[in-house]
Amino acid sequence: MKIAVTRPPAKLNLFLELLGKRSDGFHEIDTVMVPIDLCDELKLWRTDDPGIELQVGWLPSIEIVAARLGVECGSPQADSLLSIPSGESNLVHRALTEFSKRLGVTGGFGCQLHKRIPAGAGMGGASSDAASALLAAATLCDVSLDSPFLWEIAASIGSDVPFFLGDPQGGSGGGAIRAARARGRGEKIEATPIQGTLNFVVVFPGASLSTPTVYGHSVVPDQPLSAESLVAALRSGDLAATQTSLSNRLAQSAKEILPRIDEILKTMWRFGMTACQLTGSGSACFAVVQSADEARHCANRLRSLLEPGAFVIDARSVSLPAGITIGDTK
Ligand SMILES: C[C@](O)(CO)[C@H](O)COP(=O)(O)OP(=O)(O)OC[C@H]1O[C@@H](n2ccc(N)nc2=O)[C@H](O)[C@@H]1O
Numbered sequence: 001m002k003i004a005v006t007r008p009p010a011k012l013n014l015f016l017e018l019l020g021k022r023s024d025g026f027h028e029i030d031t032v033m034v035p036i037d038l039c040d041e042l043k044l045w046r047t048d049d050p051g052i053e054l055q056v057g058w059l060p061s062i063e064i065v066a067a068r069l070g071v072e073c074g075s076p077q078a079d080s081l082l083s084i085p086s087g088e089s090n091l092v093h094r095a096l097t098e099f100s101k102r103l104g105v106t107g108g109f110g111c112q113l114h115k116r117i118p119a120g121a122g123m124g125g126a127s128s129d130a131a132s133a134l135l136a137a138a139t140l141c142d143v144s145l146d147s148p149f150l151w152e153i154a155a156s157i158g159s160d161v162p163f164f165l166g167d168p169q170g171g172s173g174g175g176a177i178r179a180a181r182a183r184g185r186g187e188k189i190e191a192t193p194i195q196g197t198l199n200f201v202v203v204f205p206g207a208s209l210s211t212p213t214v215y216g217h218s219v220v221p222d223q224p225l226s227a228e229s230l231v232a233a234l235r236s237g238d239l240a241a242t243q244t245s246l247s248n249r250l251a252q253s254a255k256e257i258l259p260r261i262d263e264i265l266k267t268m269w270r271f272g273m274t275a276c277q278l279t280g281s282g283s284a285c286f287a288v289v290q291s292a293d294e295a296r297h298c299a300n301r302l303r304s305l306l307e308p309g310a311f312v313i314d315a316r317s318v319s320l321p322a323g324i325t326i327g328d329t330k
């Protein structure tokens with residue numbers, strides 16, 4: 001039996017500006033996103049019976065993840081942070097159902113999803129899983145990875161999903177999941193070259209935020225900021241200019257909803273991580289630091305201060321082949 005194996009990456013928003021409120025209830029946005037080396041794990045195979053069989057778990061284990069977040073397994077706090085749907089409300093289930101319908105796939109799919117990316121963190125976990133499921137299903141069904149209908153399905157599932165399909169021109173074969181600027185409601189993707197690698201410290205404060213709620217509380221500015229200076233800094237590899245061009249218009253709304261975000265950012269600042277901000281609609285915060293060593297050092301110091309009760313990692317920007325590895329089970 002052929003098994004597609006893939007590792008959906010998380011993302012960080014280095015820039016996010018609100019350009020206006022649309023009649024469909026979404027906001028017109030301008031954002032720059034970077035995939036990072038914090039990844040879920042997804043395996044997908046075809047089945048004779050129609051339907052989607054989805055198994056979900058946490059890595060390394062739900063007990064270890066709960067302990068780091070300082071919540072008791074089985075408690076309401078753990079449920080709100082760690083319960084991942086395995087039915088139709090999982091974006092992977094929705095993606096595979098839509099794919100099967102659009103392509104007229106005979107039979108169904110079996111999927112094993114192991115999570116590392118926190119949910120409600122602004123790191124695109126569910127969206128990335130859905131995009132990877134589409135790429136894996138296309139590979140198993142011999143459908144080209146740059147088929148326009150994959151992007152249509154992705155855009156219908158969520159504004160962040162197309163970013164994780166990768167840039168068809170981005171690599172040999174299926175393209176690459178890499179830094180990009182996204183506009184519209186986030187589904188219009190334009191690759192943004194990064195010179196070198198960015199190093200991050202990421203803090204998930206052990207509380208999830210609802211994307212619609214954060215957007216709903218946000219204010220569209222009269223004079224929106226432009227992403228151009230950040231795009232130029234990324235292209236030239238100018239780290240200082242990148243650090244001073246970070247911006248996220250959703251941060252104010254997220255801090256009002258979850259004041260712990262402001263506490264985390266102030267702590268990061270005090271530890272010398274002055275280029276720090278919220279990612280996406282939160283709740284996770286990140287800092288851009290000088291090197292991988294500094295990221296490891298700062299993460300270790302913050303971890304000893306914040307864990308249990310938060311999730312602290314060092315991470316780096318990545319560019320990943322959208323192509324999927326196909327294995328065979330004996
Ligand atoms: C905050 C970001 O993660 C930044 O990358 C994205 O803009 C949100 O992407 P997402 O989670 O895939 O969002 P969706 O599932 O498409 O939309 C969830 C809800 O967020 C709000 N929303 C989302 C995207 C957008 N451009 N404007 C919005 O106002 C809407 O209330 C929408 O109903």
Ligand SMILES: Nc1ncnc2c1ncn2[C@@H]1O[C@H](COP(=O)(O)OP(=O)(O)OP(=O)(O)O)[C@@H](O)[C@H]1O
Pocket residue numbers: 083084085089090091092118119120121122123124125126127128129130158160208211280281282
């Ligand atoms: N594959 C999935 N992984 C995690 N959560 C999922 C998944 N599918 C659906 N969900 C539900 O979606 C909620 C939001 O998950 P997550 O925050 O990862 O989504 P996202 O919109 O891709 O990311 P962001 O936090 O950037 O908005 C979760 O709390 C969970 O209830």
